[in-house]
Amino acid sequence: MEKKIYIETYGCQMNEHDTERILSLLERSHYFETKHAQEADLILINTCSVREKPEHKVYSALGRFKWLKEKKGVIIGVAGCVAQQEGNRLLDKIPYLDMVIGTHAIPKLPQLLQKMEISGEKVCDADFDPEGNHLKTILPRKPLEQIKSYVTVMQGCDHFCSFCIVPYIRGREQSRPSREIIEEVERLVEMGVKEVCLLGQNVNGYGKGLKQEISFSDLLGRIDEIDGLDRIRFTTSHPKDLDEPLIRAYSDLPKLCEHIHLPFQSGSDKILKAMHRGYTKKSYLERIDRLRGACPSIAVTADVIVGFPGEEEKDFEETLDLLQEARFDDLFSFKYSPRTGTRAAQLMDRVEEKVKQARLSLLQEIQKEITLQRNQELEGGVEEILVEGLSKQSHQDMTGRTRSNKIVNVEGDSGLVGKLLSVRITKAYPHSLRGEILGSESAQSLFCRRS
Ligand code: SAM
Ligand code: SF4
Numbered sequence: 001m002e003k004k005i006y007i008e009t010y011g012c013q014m015n016e017h018d019t020e021r022i023l024s025l026l027e028r029s030h031y032f033e034t035k036h037a038q039e040a041d042l043i044l045i046n047t048c049s050v051r052e053k054p055e056h057k058v059y060s061a062l063g064r065f066k067w068l069k070e071k072k073g074v075i076i077g078v079a080g081c082v083a084q085q086e087g088n089r090l091l092d093k094i095p096y097l098d099m100v101i102g103t104h105a106i107p108k109l110p111q112l113l114q115k116m117e118i119s120g121e122k123v124c125d126a127d128f129d130p131e132g133n134h135l136k137t138i139l140p141r142k143p144l145e146q147i148k149s150y151v152t153v154m155q156g157c158d159h160f161c162s163f164c165i166v167p168y169i170r171g172r173e174q175s176r177p178s179r180e181i182i183e184e185v186e187r188l189v190e191m192g193v194k195e196v197c198l199l200g201q202n203v204n205g206y207g208k209g210l211k212q213e214i215s216f217s218d219l220l221g222r223i224d225e226i227d228g229l230d231r232i233r234f235t236t237s238h239p240k241d242l243d244e245p246l247i248r249a250y251s252d253l254p255k256l257c258e259h260i261h262l263p264f265q266s267g268s269d270k271i272l273k274a275m276h277r278g279y280t281k282k283s284y285l286e287r288i289d290r291l292r293g294a295c296p297s298i299a300v301t302a303d304v305i306v307g308f309p310g311e312e313e314k315d316f317e318e319t320l321d322l323l324q325e326a327r328f329d330d331l332f333s334f335k336y337s338p339r340t341g342t343r344a345a346q347l348m349d350r351v352e353e354k355v356k357q358a359r360l361s362l363l364q365e366i367q368k369e370i371t372l373q374r375n376q377e378l379e380g381g382v383e384e385i386l387v388e389g390l391s392k393q394s395h396q397d398m399t400g401r402t403r404s405n406k407i408v409n410v411e412g413d414s415g416l417v418g419k420l421l422s423v424r425i426t427k428a429y430p431h432s433l434r435g436e437i438l439g440s441e442s443a444q445s446l447f448c449r450r451s
Contacts, residue, residue: 003030003032003041004032004033004034004039004042005023005026005031005033005040005041005042005043006033006034006035006039006040006042006044007019007022007023007043007044007045008043008046008061009046010045010047010048011047011050011054011080011081013197013199014152014199015047015048016150017150017152017199018079018106019046021137021138022044022079022106022109024139026113028110028138037064037065037068041075042074042075042077043068043075044076045077045078045079046080047081047083048080048082049081049082049085050081050165050339051339052339053337055082058078058082062076062078062094062096066096075113075117076096076097076098077097077098077099077100077101078094078097078100078101079101079106080101080103081165083101083103083105083126084104084126084170085168085169086100086126087102087124088100090124091122091124098116099113099122100126101125102127103155104128105127105134106134107138108125112125134155135152135154135155135174137151137184139184139187145192146193146388147195147388147418148196149195150196150197151181151184152198152200153175153176153181153216153234154174154175154200154201154202154203154206155174155200156170156172156173156201157170157172157173157201157202158172158173158202158205159202159238159240159276159278161265161276162274162276162342163265163275163336163339164342165339165342168342170201173208173209175205175207175209175210177210178207178210178212178214178219178222181198181223182222185223186226189226189227189228189229190228193229194229194230194420195233195257195386196223196229196232196233197233198223198233198234199235200235202238203216204238204243204246205241217245217249220232220234221252223255224254229255230386230420231255231386232253232256232257233257233259233405236262237260237261237262239264239283240277240279244290247287247290247291250298251294251295257403257405258295258298258299259298259299259300259329259403259405260291260298260300261302261303262284262302263302263303263304264322265277265303265304265308266304266305266311266315266318267281267315267318267321268281268316268318268319269318270310271311271315274309276343281318281322284322284326285325285326288326299374299405299406300328300329301330301331301405302326302328302331302332303331303333304319304332304333304334305333305334305336306319306333306336306359307336307351307355307356308336308344308351309336309348310351311336311359316359320366327370329371329375329404329405329406331363331367331371333360333363335353336351336356372428372429372430375428375429375430375433376428378406378425378428379427379428380424381424381425383425383433384402384403384421384422385421385423385435386400386419387410387412387417387419387420387421388401388417389417390414391409396411397410397412398410398411398416398417402433406433407433408425408432408434408435409432409433410423410436410437411436412437419440420440421438422439422440423436424436424438
């Protein structure tokens with residue numbers, strides 16, 4: 001009998017991708033997605049615990065669904081980072097919760113669900129899977145409607161930055177065999193996918209521990225050869241491990257898009273040291289210079305944390321200075337949030353909340369102006385876009401992304417979805433660009449122009 005699953009997702013691309021995996025896995029157990037919680041037989045919250053705010057959202061989301069448990073007996077589960085972190089404690093805290101599915105337990109979800117349905121008992125699986133089987137993707141059987149897809153290449157992290165919970169909830173670095181990844185990309189291309197985004201908490205660590213070790217840049221080279229694929233992206237790369245072969249890939253591989261997300265976290269060497277990041281402000285900026293040397297049109301985005309313990313005004317000024325020097329295309333900025341179990345959570349010299357907020361607001365104000373300027377630099381120029389779907393702003397417009405990952409809205413209809421178009425940029429806004437279609441163009445021909 002057909003049943004319905006409603007799923008809410010918090011956090012990063014890894015979680016978004018886990019949600020896609022859960023949906024295609026459960027389709028095989030006759031659970032189909034609904035966008036309305038009231039219709040669901042199963043409600044899952046796929047959670048994030050990287051900062052306190054998304055973690056709190058999980059508890060308020062659960063509160064919203066309690067009445068559905070009481071009225072309809074719906075099954076309620078928590079998956080992802082909070083599930084991994086809390087395990088059985090979560091079942092004790094939330095009496096109406098039925099399932100806890102840790103970050104490595106996703107492939108076991110159908111069996112866990114069956115066990116729960118048969119026995120009526122609550123289930124919890126927050127074990128780590130040392131074999132790495134949890135990384136396999138179960139592809140949908142029908143052609144995909146979307147033209148972009150995530151592909152996990154590795155998971156976990158060995159870096160243990162002092163503020164970060166990821167190594168504790170995603171485990172140590174585990175890579176998927178390259179053959180498996182390539183087969184997955186080939187299958188996705190057969191299903192209509194034009195662009196893949198390779199996912200890993202630290203993609204530079206790709207290949208470690210595999211029987212046939214290959215580097216991340218070698219993997220990119222192999223994926224670049226897949227016929228029918230137009231674009232490759234990846235996230236996230238750690239500045240400490242950004243090596244020359246990866247920098248060279250930007251000038252050598254036609255399908256690798258000109259965008260890198262390279263979190264810097266702070267511009268102060270004192271804070272970077274306390275964070276255990278393994279680079280300095282100077283060496284970070286040198287890496288950006290090398291990337292721009294190899295690929296002048298590359299867009300660079302980053303993450304930054306303000307208010308890490310011990311951050312003084314002069315440290316924050318170093319961060320602002322880095323912003324002006326690097327001139328990022330976009331920036332994701334966060335207030336430091338202490339995470340239990342991490343080394344930084346034990347540091348006592350905490351920055352006051354109102355100081356953190358003031359620093360965050362000032363930094364965001366400065367970056368907003370830089371982002372607009374970076375976008376304005378594209379006005380009058382020609383960009384290749386891959387059309388993704390209807391624009392959110394106007395239903396007369398279609399929306400796509402440049403190779404540098406900027407949103408461009410153009411006049412058109414749904415017949416353009418999946419097409420690579422050449423567009424002239426007519427106007428820049430803080431979060432998007434306006435373009436006018438010049439024609440269809442192949443990725444390779446535009447690639448020749450990128451330097
Ligand atoms: N692996 C990536 C790296 O090292 O650059 C980052 C992955 S992490 C899931 C995403 C971002 O969340 C980080 O780059 C950092 O800016 C932010 N973040 C992680 N822990 C945080 C914390 N305790 N407080 C505030 N922001 C945090
Ligand atoms: Fe967290 Fe990224 Fe540091 Fe790993 S490299 S510990 S994921 S911030």
